[in-house]
Amino acid sequence: MKLTVIGCWGGYPKKNEASSGYLLEHDGFKLLIDCGSGVLSKMQNFVQPEQLDALVLSHYHPDHNADIGVLYHARLIQGFLGKKPPVLPIYGHNLDQAEFSKLTYKNVTTGVAYQLDQTLEVGPFRITFLRTVHPVPCFAMRIEVEGKVLVYTADTAYKEEFTDFSRNADVLLCECNFYGQQSGKGAGHMNSFDTGKLASLAEVKRLVLTHLPHYGDLNQLLEEAKQKYNGPIQLAHEGLTISL
Ligand SMILES: [Zn+2]
Numbered sequence: 001m002k003l004t005v006i007g008c009w010g011g012y013p014k015k016n017e018a019s020s021g022y023l024l025e026h027d028g029f030k031l032l033i034d035c036g037s038g039v040l041s042k043m044q045n046f047v048q049p050e051q052l053d054a055l056v057l058s059h060y061h062p063d064h065n066a067d068i069g070v071l072y073h074a075r076l077i078q079g080f081l082g083k084k085p086p087v088l089p090i091y092g093h094n095l096d097q098a099e100f101s102k103l104t105y106k107n108v109t110t111g112v113a114y115q116l117d118q119t120l121e122v123g124p125f126r127i128t129f130l131r132t133v134h135p136v137p138c139f140a141m142r143i144e145v146e147g148k149v150l151v152y153t154a155d156t157a158y159k160e161e162f163t164d165f166s167r168n169a170d171v172l173l174c175e176c177n178f179y180g181q182q183s184g185k186g187a188g189h190m191n192s193f194d195t196g197k198l199a200s201l202a203e204v205k206r207l208v209l210t211h212l213p214h215y216g217d218l219n220q221l222l223e224e225a226k227q228k229y230n231g232p233i234q235l236a237h238e239g240l241t242i243s244l
Contacts, residue, residue, distance in 0.1 A: 008236035010211040013038035019063035029123035037066040049074035050085040058154030059138035060099035095137040132156030134188035158194040166202035175211035180224035196228025210236035
């Protein structure tokens, strides 16, 4: 599978960039993971809105779902222009019915609830979920295809269960919204030391830090995570692609 980072900023998009959005491709299937503010615009550098085959949302915070409304418009308008795309499945949790109900729009998209105890099959991808520690219900994803594994933490404070959930992943796409001297616990986020500790305990092959803060020297995040984890590590950025 191929991962392309569309946006990597926590909370809101940096100028001319996007908040959370990740494109996963395998065998021609195009799966978008999260669709935060700025994603619809930046996504068009890599894939057109009408080309998406499915969308999975980790939770209903605007830096992860703000652009679903304009995604509906894009597919609706492309339909008017004669390129009517199929109804897009949008997978989300149904612990917030008001938000879940917004995933279904005319004949453009259909909301589909995923469940904690069930493996979700989306095109070639097999996805399992872990409830995270966050102010609203949020789910991390372990995404597998042909023996390769990508784990996306979504938004979360550190949680021990992440070790087994992330075990031996080829890529751990890990949120890192705080520097080492800060505690992310109250806000439901990890700091750089948490990310390194998790990557090390889970023995992942590669660590990518994302959901980045808007202040400070981001290289400090890498240096701090490296104090806990010996493997390859890097910061996410728009256009970063990883084949696994
Ligand atoms: Zn959030």
